[in-house]
Amino acid sequence: MRDLARLPKAHLHLHFTGSMRPSTLAELAAAHGMRLPHALQHGDPLRAPSDERGWFRFQRLYDAARACVRSEADMRRLVAEAAEDDAAEGSGRLEIQVDPTSYAPFVGGLTPALEIVLDEARSASRRTGVEVGVVVAASRTRHPLDARTLARLAVRYAGDGPGEVVGFGLSNDERRGDTPDFAPAFRIAAQAGLALVPHGGELLGPDHVREVVDHLHPDRLGHGVRTAEDPRVLGDLVRRGVAFEVCPASNVSLGVYAEHGHVPLRTLAEAGATVALGADDPLLFRSRLVAQYETARTVHGFDDAALAELARGSVRASRASEGTRRRMLAGIDAWLAERPPVGG
Numbered sequence: 459m460r461d462l463a464r465l466p467k468a469h470l471h472l473h474f475t476g477s478m479r480p481s482t483l484a485e486l487a488a489a490h491g492m493r494l495p496h497a498l499q500h501g502d503p504l505r506a507p508s509d510e511r512g513w514f515r516f517q518r519l520y521d522a523a524r525a526c527v528r529s530e531a532d533m534r535r536l537v538a539e540a541a542e543d544d545a546a547e548g549s550g551r552l553e554i555q556v557d558p559t560s561y562a563p564f565v566g567g568l569t570p571a572l573e574i575v576l577d578e579a580r581s582a583s584r585r586t587g588v589e590v591g592v593v594v595a596a597s598r599t600r601h602p603l604d605a606r607t608l609a610r611l612a613v614r615y616a617g618d619g620p621g622e623v624v625g626f627g628l629s630n631d632e633r634r635g636d637t638p639d640f641a642p643a644f645r646i647a648a649q650a651g652l653a654l655v656p657h658g659g660e661l662l663g664p665d666h667v668r669e670v671v672d673h674l675h676p677d678r679l680g681h682g683v684r685t686a687e688d689p690r691v692l693g694d695l696v697r698r699g700v701a702f703e704v705c706p707a708s709n710v711s712l713g714v715y716a717e718h719g720h721v722p723l724r725t726l727a728e729a730g731a732t733v734a735l736g737a738d739d740p741l742l743f744r745s746r747l748v749a750q751y752e753t754a755r756t757v758h759g760f761d762d763a764a765l766a767e768l769a770r771g772s773v774r775a776s777r778a779s780e781g782t783r784r785r786m787l788a789g790i791d792a793w794l795a796e797r798p799p800v801g802g
């Protein structure tokens with residue numbers, strides 16, 4: 459079997475705090491004198507039901523982790539380590555998602571919070587060889603005017619290169635907030651040419667996917683897996699060229715599916731959808747990028763040609779420059795052309 463860590467790929471769904479290494483979280487907590495909830499101290503992946511209580515548990519842990527990131531140095535460390543970990547997993551392009559709001563108070567405001575992330579993304583790209591672009595994400599739990607503020611901030615740094623803002627997202631509990639209220643923020647981002655990458659079709663089904671598509675016009679859907687429940691909606695998204703950022707470990711951890719075999723990866727791929735596998739929040743789900751490809755191989759029976767096609771999807775759905783895409787796609791072809799090790 460070919461080594462999945464050597465398969466070139468783009469990582470398009472990874473959250474800033476959620477990318478943190480468990481060891482880093484422990485060190486930051488100790489340094490700041492913060493007590494971590496038990497579930498963040500031991501090594502098991504989160505398993506929560508897909509209801510509001512389950513999400514609350516996830517959010518509470520997420521908030522506890524985020525509260526340990528309290529300085530410019532902490533923020534830089536997270537970006538640097540996310541890039542290092544991606545490099546070790548064969549990622550050539552990381553589009554990391556951050557809502558700068560929570561870190562703003564520690565570094566003097568939203569603008570410096572975002573600039574720190576962008577500056578470190580630039581240096582980390584140079585050091586690791588992984589191009590790190592940034593997705594600015596607004597939260598469904600905040601006022602839509604906050605989303606507009608973030609969109610305006612994001613467009614000031616728009617670009618497709620390392621250390622630039624490549625996209626605009628909308629995260630947090632999909633059941634919260636009214637989707638149409640966020641349309642003005644997405645219009646601001648669209649006018650600057652940012653990729654539009656809201657979460658959708660994770661906790662809610664095809665009806666909500668429709669709403670997200672009609673009002674926010676996504677280029678990629680964060681998750682989008684539940685689109686598979688309605689072949690017509692799925693077919694429509696495929697025709698429109700909307701890509702799916704599928705995060706299997708996250709879906710199982712958050713109870714969207716009871717087990718890995720239920721994640722509709724095959725349904726999406728067979729419908730012709732562009733799929734980019736992502737780790738979402740490895741800190742809580744204890745599963746990084748390569749593990750998502752391993753699941754596709756071992757649980758869903760994807761052969762190496764199909765795994766290469768997933769990797770190609772991730773590259774095509776990224777905002778990487780033409781040159782970077784060409785280089786990565788050639789790398790994927792080379793991976794597939796290699797003879798697998800004997801006995802593998």
Ligand SMILES: [Zn+2]
Pocket residue numbers: 471473629657680738
């Ligand atoms: Zn996410």
